[in-house]
Amino acid sequence: DFEASFIRLIDKVTNGSRIEINQTGTTLYYQPGLLYGGSLDHDCSPSRSIGYYLEGLLCLAPFMKHPLKIVLRGVTNDQVDPSVDVLKATALPLLKKFGIDGENLEIKINRRGMPPKGGGEILFACPVRKVLQPIQFTDPGKIKRIRGTAYSVRVSPQMANRMVESARSILNKFLPDIYIYTDHMKGVSSGKSPGFGMCLTAETINGTILSAELASNPQGQGAAVLPEELGQNCAKLLLEEIYRGGCVDSTxxxxxxxxxxxxxxxxxxxxxxxxxxxxxxxxxxxxxxxxxxxxxxxxxxxxxxxxxxxxxxxxxxxxxxxxxxxxx
Known part of the structure; x- marks a missing residue:
């Protein structure tokens, strides 16, 4: 289901692709076309988050014929794929290091959508480049600040504040410069399912960005998660990512x-x-x-x-x- 949706998305951004799938759906014949780009929109399957589709687009977007501007609809944050927040915070600065930058490189979250029903919407825009510049990125540097977003949709706005407090209680032992925004979306922009979650990023003096994220269990699946626990676990995940280190995080x-x-x-x-x-x-x-x-x-x-x-x-x-x- 989500794989078919991904193939349809690839078909939209290219021109002249040939795609054949056999009846049992076990083999795929794919003859790629030219990467065309342009202004598009795509409804993603709600069984995987938009991050799954965005990862593929991030690899292809700089090599299009026309700058890509695409609206993706579906689930913005789930427990499987990197969320849109994490990709916005980590993948975009990475692209800039390779010389893919400009004011039209952006990921904008118009609506949030939590699983199982989704209802989120994001805009991804990326300029095209003829060549990429090589990088020497070997010194991650020391961590100078931690930023984050605690979001809640269709639940009490207090949930976000509770996550922030518990995450800060752990991270404050590590460094003082911590700012976690709360993002409570109402009405149409809150999607179709309730949920909450958190995305944390640590930035070093050399511009390395490491990230961690957690989301609550989808409605009707698994036990309910306490926002305090989720905030603490997300902070611990960030510390683990910092321990792993490197100039690019594992996502x-x-x-x-x-x-x-x-x-x-x-x-x-x-x-x-x-x-x-x-x-x-x-x-x-x-x-x-x-x-x-x-x-x-x-x-x-x-x-x-x-x-x-x-x-x-x-x-x-x-x-x-x-x-x-x-x-x-």
Whole structure:
């Protein structure tokens, strides 16, 4: 269901794709077309969150023919995929490091939608680039501030405040500069299902952004979660992500590696925390599609930099340039 919706989305942003699926739905024949872009809208399947579709679009958007401007409707925050808040806070600054920036790079949340019914709506806009610049991103730096959003829809607005207090009680031991916004949406913009959740980001002096998030159980599934517990657990998840460290958090490892691969024929380096299973599988795909191998060096943390083991990833870009971009 959600996979079919994703294929339809890819079909919308491309021009001339051929897609055939056999009757049992076990094999997919896909012949890609040109990445076209433009202004679009798409209704995502509510069984997965918009983040699932957005991850695919983030990889493709810089290489379109026309700048992409797309409205996605569905579930904005769930427990499976990275939420729209996290991608807005972490993936967009990552794209900027590769030279994909400008005022028309944005993710805007118009409505929130919680599972199972969804009803959220976001706008994603991204400019096109001819080439990506290589990056040297090896020093994450020390954490200077923590920002976050506690959101609640179709429940008491007090829920958000309770999450903020419990998260602050843990994070205040770590550093004083913490600001967590409360976002309580009413009426049409609150979607169709009740729920609440939290997204936290830690920013370092060198502009590394690490994130963590949690959402409440969908209505009618699982036990009810106390907002205090959710706030505390989200803070602990953020601390765990900080312990893992690296210059890119575990949600965006694969996006960073893809953009490094597609960079100019120059050396790119990035320091990551322990590789997630998804990233390891993604590296295999990069090897089979681009014949590119990363040099992987493990770094044990030094005395003053505590935390988990780090991995230094180095590669030479394939020199990909965007052929479909119109030259004015």
């Amino acid at each position: 965006n490892q694969s996006l960073a590696l893809l953009l490094m691969t597609l960079g100019q024929r120059d050396v790119s380096k990035v320091l990551l925390g322990p590789l997630s299973p998804y990233t390891i599988e993604f590296l295999r795909h990069l090897r089979s599609f681009f014949q590119i191998m990363f040099k992987i060096e493990t770094k044990t943390p030094e005395e003053e930099h505590m935390g988990g083991e780090k991995v230094l990833m180095t590669c030479v870009g394939v020199g990909f340039s965007n052929l479909s971009k119109t030259i004015r």
